[in-house]
Amino acid sequence: MLKKLRQKTSVLAIGSGTALIALVGLVGFSPKILEKIETWQQKTEIALQEDDNSPSVVLKLANASAQDRLEQLKTIALSEKPSLERSRARYILATELIKKYEGGPALRFLEGLEQEYPTLAPWILLKQGRGYELSNENDLAQETWKKLIQTYPSDPVVAEALYYLGKYDPKYWDQAISQFPNHPRTWEIINKRLKDNPKQPKLMLLLVKYNAFDPSMNAVRDRLVKDYAPELTPQDWEVIGNGYWEFGDYRKATQAYYKASRTPVNLYRYARGLHLSGQKAQAKQAYQQLVRSFPDAPETGEALMRLVGLSGSSEALGYLDYAINKFPLQAPDALLKRAELLDLLNSKQAASKARQQLLVQYPNSEAAAGYRWKIAKSYADKGDLVKAWEWAQPITINAPDTTVAAKAGFWVGKWAQKLNRPQDAKDAFLHTLARYPQSYYAWRSAVQLGWKVGDFEDVRYYAPTVVFPETRPVLPSGSQAFKELYRLGLDDEAWTLFQAEVPNPWQLTVDEQFALGIFKQKQQQFLEGINLVWDLRNRDSAAEQAQWQVLRNKPEYWQALFPFPYYDLIEGWSQQRSLNPLLVTSLIRQESRFEKEILSPVGAVGLMQVMPSTGRWIADKANITKYSLKNPDDNIKMGTWYLDYTHKEYGNNSMLAVASYNAGPGNVNQWQKKFGLSDPDVFVEKIPFKETRGYVESVFGNYWNYLRIYNAEVAQMMSNLPQQ
Missing domain, CATH: 1.25.40.10 (Tetratricopeptide repeat domain)
Incomplete structure (x- = not known):
């Protein structure tokens, strides 16, 4: 040797x-x-x-x-x-x-x-x-x-x-x-042994316990349930239920959780599974059992709010009072719901008291911010901009982390403009840009401040320079070997090691979930990958929220949320159509999350979600004889043709073109006649279709994020903003 x-x-x-x-x-x-x-x-x-x-x-x-x-x-x-x-x-x-x-x-x-x-x-x-x-x-x-x-x-x-x-x-x-047992090579060994001898439930249980990221494991779960149910322990049923739950098979998950250990999580999922399956009476009983068995568990607070929707008014008020008194996380929503129910019962004074309690005790809550914005908007619609301002401004102070805060900050600036208070307007726009840099309203604020970032009227022709990262980032989780393999571009080896190193695939840490989101995108599963990163914001504990805040301050977090697949195709067709490639990319992200073969419930296909009938119409108009809407090149070619068409229909106003892409030209024509275009921001707010209003804000919010992340000039302007 x-x-x-x-x-x-x-x-x-x-x-x-x-x-x-x-x-x-x-x-x-x-x-x-x-x-x-x-x-x-x-x-x-x-x-x-x-x-x-x-x-x-x-x-x-x-x-x-x-x-x-x-x-x-x-x-x-x-x-x-x-x-x-x-x-x-x-x-x-x-x-x-x-x-x-x-x-x-x-x-x-x-x-x-x-x-x-x-x-x-x-x-x-x-x-x-x-x-x-x-x-x-x-x-x-x-x-x-x-x-x-x-x-x-x-x-x-x-x-x-x-x-x-x-x-x-x-x-x-x-x-x-x-x-x-948690290594992919071991799963390969187990599968070989199961192929030789399928009657080995212990090996099957190892697979469903550790191979968490493989959707084919549902077939193994099915076999365990069908052939070995009497041999399964409550812990086994919990593992099986977790797998079904994670992959969205709630009916089977419910049946498994019924036989699992009686924990708050398992009981809640059992009840919620019944609820999602339309078995409301059984769901109500299961929620009630959770409340009785675990009166202090966090899941009980969620169960109480579910019970409200399954109960009559007087019974619902009892559940709401329970939530208000015992569960601070649910209390703000419970107070708002209590006020709404009391209004229906014509108890106006009690309803007003509940809302006042919400504003005083939970001023930083989502519920309080939402209520404040509702009142502010009603005053604005009546033309009372001073009152609107008074109701909206506390949102940015008391509830700066709520979903409505960026909108409130921007509109405080807009109302200040109309009240001839230019410095207050500028301060509000700068605050919105600095405090909510990722929001649609940050872009609208930048436009109001005169930044050259493209506006509704000219963004289609805006051609920003895009700079991509030269190297892959160092991922925040895993061993040095894992991080090195990923940075080298050896994705298969890195993915194998990632799976082997995760101690509990059913309870990923913030950093592990981020890494998983990155890998899903490398595997061309962009929808799941983006959602995994986006869902980090919903982590419950203070420690997890702190970890998420650290992560979201890194450029790789935003690059993961706004990736650039198919950019060469997008750039090529955008140039041919005289379209801003970032606008096209933003529309694709909203339409399909870059899933090239995705089908919508109404039959729209592919990256730009082109309806087959629309595709045939485009093919006839553009003299395209052969195409496949599931082919990225064909889909982008036809989708950009149609986006160019909608732009031409509306004088190259991108807001109207994008709205028409979603809602159709008939609806947009009606809205244009009804609302006018003297103030495009007001127009967007008045779009009567909630889906289309959200679509417009999402597409241009995407556009702004691609611009601020990948364009050096805008990134520099953002870095020069005063810290909030």
């Missing part, structure tokens, strides 16, 4: 020092030689440190295809001077060679690399073993994998070594199942 190792080493350029290091531990060296080796290693470690002032070329190539980056990586990998760049390039090239079953060439890049590149040392040993195996040196392969297991016994990559060793001795597969 020693002879073989020496032969392998000799093929490398000795000048790099790699061969020398590779032999340490295999043969004896004198103390002087060992001292020289240690000195060389120290110099190498210094050389391998990342230089922030010299951005990595290898990391810049992370999103390029294997073929496109091949030559640059080869040049770096074959340099004689040890460096982190060289190590990264060698690892990537070896990985690609192993994918092509070229073990010998891969080994030449991997030899001794574990000493130069400690971050990925276990992975390098794994690949060395695979390289030997592909070279038909099975003894060396097994020895290398055993060395990996011995050297890094608890590292998740050991599961990979156990998988390969198990092909020679099945005991290693038993070890993988016992030691690494």
Whole structure:
């Protein structure tokens, strides 16, 4: 064996020092030689440190295809001077060679690399073993994998070594199942064993417990429920219920939670599942059981609010009082609902008292802010702008984190303009921009302040410069190996390691959920990926909210919410149609979340949600003879043609064009006649279709976010704003 190792080493350029290091531990060296080796290693470690002032070329190539980056990586990998760049390039090239079953060439890049590149040392040993195996040196392969297991016994990559060793001795597969049940390689082992012998419920339970992100696991859950129900424990039923719940199969989840351990979460989900399934009477009983069994649990507060909707007025008032007195999180909504019910019962004085209690005790709540805005808007509609101002301004002071705060801040500025108070208007717009930079109203404020960011009348022709990040970000969760693999663009390996490192896939941390959202986008599942990142704002605990606040101050958070898939296609067709590519991207994000084959309930297809009938009409008008609405290029070609058409119909007013894209030209024509266009912001507020009003705000809110994130000039102006 020693002879073989020496032969392998000799093929490398000795000048790099790699061969020398590779032999340490295999043969004896004198103390002087060992001292020289240690000195060389120290110099190498210094050389391998990342230089922030010299951005990595290898990391810049992370999103390029294997073929496109091949030559640059080869040049770096074959340099004689040890460096982190060289190590990264060698690892990537070896990985690609192993994918092509070229073990010998891969080994030449991997030899001794574990000493130069400690971050990925276990992975390098794994690949060395695979390289030997592909070279038909099975003894060396097994020895290398055993060395990996011995050297890094608890590292998740050991599961990979156990998988390969198990092909020679099945005991290693038993070890993988016992030691690494949450590793994707172990799931592969389990699936192989289930294929040979399907009647193994313990293995099936391991799959549904740990393989949380795979929708195909519902079929395994179905088999467990159908064939092994008498053998399942309450804990097993909870695991099964969690899986069904996460993938939206609420009927089956309800049946599982009925047999699960009686916890507040399980009882609430059981009741909610009945509720969602239309079994209102049974749901009401289940909510009531939760209230009786766990009167202080957070889920009970939610159950009380559900019971309100399932009960008559007098009974509902009792549940509301219970929530108001015992559950501060639900109390604001309960007070507002109580006032509404009392109004219906003609108890005006009691209703007014409930609203006053809401404003006094919970001024920073969503419910209080919503009520304030409702009153402010009613005064504005009557022309009493002073009263409107008085009701709206406290929202930005007392409830700055509510969903209506940005709107209130902007309209305080608009009303100040009409009241001839220009400084107050400017202050309000600056506040909205600085405090709510991600909002649609930040864009409207920027327009009012005279920023060159495109307005409704000219945004289609605005051509902002877009600058993409040069390298991938360092993700906030996971090991250094995971973060490195992701930054190198080795997504399959990073995804495997991510799954293996998550201790509880059913209770992801804020950072883990963010990383999962990133990976879903890398897997072309943009809808789920964006939603995972967006839903972080709904975390309940104060600690989780603090983690989310830290995360949302990083550029990668916003880049994940506003990604740029298909940008080359979008840019190409936008140029042909004289459309702002950021506007097109923003409309696509709103229409489909970049899901290329998505179908709407009414039959709209693809990225720009083109109806088949509209597609045929466009094809006839544009002389398009062959197309598929599920093909991104065809869909964008036809969607931009139609968006150009709607612009031309409305004098290139993008607000009307976008509204027409959603609601149709007939409705927009009626609204234009009814409301006029003297103030486009007022027009948007008066759009009678809630969906279309929200659509317009969302599309242009998207546009503003793409602009502020990826355009250097706007980003600089935003950074110069005073801190709020």
